[in-house]
Amino acid sequence: MKSGSFLATPRWLGALAMAVLLSLTVHAASAADRLKGDCPDGYQVKAGLNIDFPSDGEKRAFWVYPPQGRTDPAPVWVPLTGSVESTNDNLTLPRSGANSLMAAKGFMVIGPVRACAGQDPTLRAGACNGPGHDGWNWNPWREGRAASPAGDRFKTDEGPDSRFLVAMVKCVAASFPLDRRRLYVGGISSGGTMTNRALLFRSDFWAGGLPISGEWYVTGDDGSALTFNAAREAVKAAPTKVFQGRVGPYPLPDRLKPMIVITVWGGDNDKWDCGPPLGLCSDYRPTTQAASNYFSGQSDVVHVACSAGHGHMWPQVNTQAFNLWALTTLASFPKGSRPADFSLTAPPPGYKCQLGRFTDHY
Numbered sequence: 203m204k205s206g207s208f209l210a211t212p213r214w215l216g217a218l219a220m221a222v223l224l225s226l227t228v229h230a231a232s233a234a235d236r237l238k239g240d241c242p243d244g245y246q247v248k249a250g251l252n253i254d255f256p257s258d259g260e261k262r263a264f265w266v267y268p269p270q271g272r273t274d275p276a277p278v279w280v281p282l283t284g285s286v287e288s289t290n291d292n293l294t295l296p297r298s299g300a301n302s303l304m305a306a307k308g309f310m311v312i313g314p315v316r317a318c319a320g321q322d323p324t325l326r327a328g329a330c331n332g333p334g335h336d337g338w339n340w341n342p343w344r345e346g347r348a349a350s351p352a353g354d355r356f357k358t359d360e361g362p363d364s365r366f367l368v369a370m371v372k373c374v375a376a377s378f379p380l381d382r383r384r385l386y387v388g389g390i391s392s393g394g395t396m397t398n399r400a401l402l403f404r405s406d407f408w409a410g411g412l413p414i415s416g417e418w419y420v421t422g423d424d425g426s427a428l429t430f431n432a433a434r435e436a437v438k439a440a441p442t443k444v445f446q447g448r449v450g451p452y453p454l455p456d457r458l459k460p461m462i463v464i465t466v467w468g469g470d471n472d473k474w475d476c477g478p479p480l481g482l483c484s485d486y487r488p489t490t491q492a493a494s495n496y497f498s499g500q501s502d503v504v505h506v507a508c509s510a511g512h513g514h515m516w517p518q519v520n521t522q523a524f525n526l527w528a529l530t531t532l533a534s535f536p537k538g539s540r541p542a543d544f545s546l547t548a549p550p551p552g553y554k555c556q557l558g559r560f561t562d563h564y
Contacts, residue, residue: 231275231381239376240369247377253321257369258362263321264370265293265313267305268378275381276310277533278371282389282396285331285342289315289323292390292516299390299516304529312374314367316342339419339448343396346419346448349427357425357452360403367400368407383536386529388412390516391474394466395419395449398493401463402450409537410462410504412528415472415514417484418492419448430483437488441564444499445492460502462535462544464528465493467560471513486514487563494559504535504544508555509562519552 241247242256253263269276281301283292291298293313305311318341319325330342337352338344344363347353371385385408389397394416401411420433425446428436437445446454467490474484490507498505512518517525527549535544549555554562 230272231277231379231383233275235381235383236275237372237375237380237382237385239372239374241373241376242369245373247374251323255366255370255373257366260317260362260366261321262317262366262370263315263323265289265302265311265315265323266374266378267293267302267311267313269308269310270306272308273379275379276308277381277384277529278312278374278386279304279309279529280312280314280367280371280385280387282314282343282387282393283316284389284391284393285340286327287390288326289313289319291326292393293323296521297516297518299521299525301525303522304525307526307529309529309533310374310378310380312371314370317344317363317366318342340392340395340417342392343399345392345396345399346417349448353448360399363396364400364403368404371407381536383409383538384533385409385537386411386532388414388464388528389416390414391416391514398449401458401461401497402455405455405458405461408461410464410532410535412464412466412532413490413493414466414516415468415486416465416489416493417449417486418445418489420445420488420492421447421452425452430485434485434488437491438564441491442495442559444495447492454496458497458500458503460538460541462504462506462532463493463497464506464508464531464555465490465497465560466508466510466517467563468513468515468517469509469511471511474514491560491563498557498559502541504541504557505559506531506546506555506557507560508549508553509560510553517553520550523550524553 255262293302318330339346344361347356394413397411397413398416472486476483
């Protein structure tokens, strides 16, 4: 079967799909689990592309793909693209995740457009592929504070993108029934970093997430910035340590509210080259290690560490089977669940996943 295709379904994938549908049926949300809708005055969400959504003084856009075949409050999936692929790519192209297909599996899929794209869901790299400004490290998402003093205020301020994601989901809930206990965000590269930030700042809202090759922007214990190579060496020298990072609050929260996090590493080639003059500027071996160390050390968080060999991109082997497995795994742990009650199922072929931190990086 080609990655991302539903035309030829192996027996194991058909069984997985049946398990998903059974899981969502067994765990169907009641009216009491419906998220309360809350929109800006006069704004009404529709299926399809929604534009001019006011948030933090900006006009934002997002796609809505309603869940198929259900009327009860649906689990929510918010996929985030990275630097060089568009929102539309992330939602519709198999190579980029084709995340809109999860609506056919009973999930409400909400695809936000990056602010740097100017509400254009077709924009790929362009203005979104480069260093950040106004106190932010990288441009696609406002996902990590800059190493300079300009970034200091984002030690405690979640930033406009984190607020937009929450406001967007709440507004969609005014038009469609959403399960308040099953709100999940995930993404690749900068989208994975944004996922980490959203989970670290808003564990009160999100039930969990799927950061794929996301940054941690490892810092010193005092929150001071480290150079790229110094951060790599620090994690290599202490691979089990909980590191502070510019991706989240400083200091990191002592305790997150209950959630589930599936962190994905793409293997030895999971790196990002920023091009001249910077060259190699991200290595997701130490960053995913740092993320897993923190999340797996939280008493109310289920953390699943997944490794594969696809490099720095959306998982490429059995892509839709992986998406389905990951979202089913997330949805099996609604907000407020006890980690002791969680049971991890085997991922599709091509992935190695385990509870706890990564143990295969160093």
